Amino acid sequence: MPRTVSATRYVTPLREGGSLPAIVEGDDLGLYVVKFRGAGQGPLALVAELISGEIGRALGLKVPEIVLMEVDAALGVNEPDPEIRDLLKASVGLNLALDYLPGSxxxxxxxxxxxxxxxxxxxxxxxxxxxxxxxxxxxxxxxxxxKTLYFIDHGxxxxxxxxxxxxxxxxxxxxxxxxxxxxxxxxxxxxxxxxxxxxxxxxxxxxxxxxxxxxxxxxxxxxxxxxxxxxxxxxxxxxxxxxxxxxxxxxxxxxxxxxx
Ligand SMILES: Nc1ncnc2c1ncn2[C@@H]1O[C@H](COP(=O)(O)OP(=O)(O)OP(=O)(O)O)[C@@H](O)[C@H]1O
Ligand SMILES: [Mg+2]
Incomplete structure (x- = not known):
């Protein structure tokens, strides 16, 4: 299994992402881009993201580190946006997270x-x-x-x-x-x-x-x-x-x- 972290803070949605990915802080104090299991694309998108990401890495391409992120029911309760609240509620459990590359x-x-x-x-x-x-x-x-090219979005x-x-x-x-x-x-x-x-x-x-x-x-x-x-x-x-x-x-x- 990859490393697992727990979500501690929902930071901000990445509005350009069709599946409403978000920047989320983990209990290791790292920031991650999270792909949620409860998004419209369903868990197959997470499966594809992990399999293809790791194959790309094995081929020598740069892919941000992939970890699993545990979301619990408390994470979304104070979110003002109902769409985000619903997404987090539907994603309690394990989600996929990529190391966030700031300033990329x-x-x-x-x-x-x-x-x-x-x-x-x-x-x-x-x-x-x-x-x-x-x-x-x-x-x-x-x-x-x-100055290095990173490969993302394999969902x-x-x-x-x-x-x-x-x-x-x-x-x-x-x-x-x-x-x-x-x-x-x-x-x-x-x-x-x-x-x-x-x-x-x-x-x-x-x-x-x-x-x-x-x-x-x-x-x-x-x-x-x-x-x-x-x-x-x-x-x-x-x-x-x-x-x-x-x-x-x-x-x-x-x-x-x-x-x-
Ligand atoms: N690891 C990362 N570090 C920094 N920014 C990222 C990272 N992953 C994604 N992003 C930013 O978030 C955006 C959305 O991510 P991604 O393309 O993986 O999501 P998506 O929902 O599949 O998007 P879309 O359907 O719009 O292609 C990217 O275009 C990029 O700007
Ligand atoms: Mg994309």
Missing amino acids: LMFDPAARDVAAPEIASMAVWFDAFVTNVDRTARNPNLLWWH ATLYFHHNWQNLEQSALSRFPAIRDHVLLHWADLIEKADELSRARLCEKLFTDVMAQLPDAWLLPEPGALVPDDKRRAYVTYLSSRLSAASSFVEEALRARASLI
């Missing part, structure tokens, strides 16, 4: 931000692997912090988990949406990233990541009734996707060739 700025190609080819190429491989459509120029979800990745019946088919997806990736332009080392990724990811790593998911986020699905069945299904999916990497790599190379 969003990557902005229009402001002539550029990315290193190694990082851009690994990012393209990673986002194709976890099927992330949220890395576009309009919504890059990349933060500059201390909409792994979209196969909204439709478990098609697990095998989804694992083979070429992911054409990669054409809109904000870093594709700089990604001239995709084959190298592919080689590194295959060396860094494996079934054992996927199994270790699944062990970090709280049971409470793993609700039953047809064919995966208890949390451990679901953990195994994620490992199966990710292992198949890794075996099929050549097809999304080919697609990314093709998309880049038509871009430049």
Whole structure:
């Protein structure tokens, strides 16, 4: 399990976030960006955030530390905004929290931000692997912090988990949406990233990541009734996707060739 902290103070909502994430203080005095289990997107968004975040980290990309945050019923009672009160009430228990990066700025190609080819190429491989459509120029979800690029907002990745019946088919997806990736332009080392990724990811790593998911986020699905069945299904999916990497790599190379 990841480190668990308890929420001590709701600091402020991050209004730009669709799921109403917030800055919350933990009992270790740290500030965190919390993704709430009770938000409209439901616990699958937290599952995706944790799995993809840890896969990105294993690939060598910078991802803020992910911890679990325990919210108790007292946290929201004095919040004046009823929407926030309801969200906190629906989120009592374990939520996902990311280390807050104070003073970070969003990557902005229009402001002539550029990315290193190694990082851009690994990012393209990673986002194709976890099927992330949220890395576009309009919504890059990349933060500059201390001159380093941090990868955030993986809640909409792994979209196969909204439709478990098609697990095998989804694992083979070429992911054409990669054409809109904000870093594709700089990604001239995709084959190298592919080689590194295959060396860094494996079934054992996927199994270790699944062990970090709280049971409470793993609700039953047809064919995966208890949390451990679901953990195994994620490992199966990710292992198949890794075996099929050549097809999304080919697609990314093709998309880049038509871009430049
Ligand atoms: N670890 C962090 N440190 C500092 N700021 C952060 C961090 N995580 C998120 N933010 C800020 O909060 C905003 C919302 O976070 P995030 O994109 O993860 O949430 P979301 O609800 O999935 O958002 P959206 O649906 O709008 O993309 C980010 O755009 C960023 O400005
Ligand atoms: Mg976002």
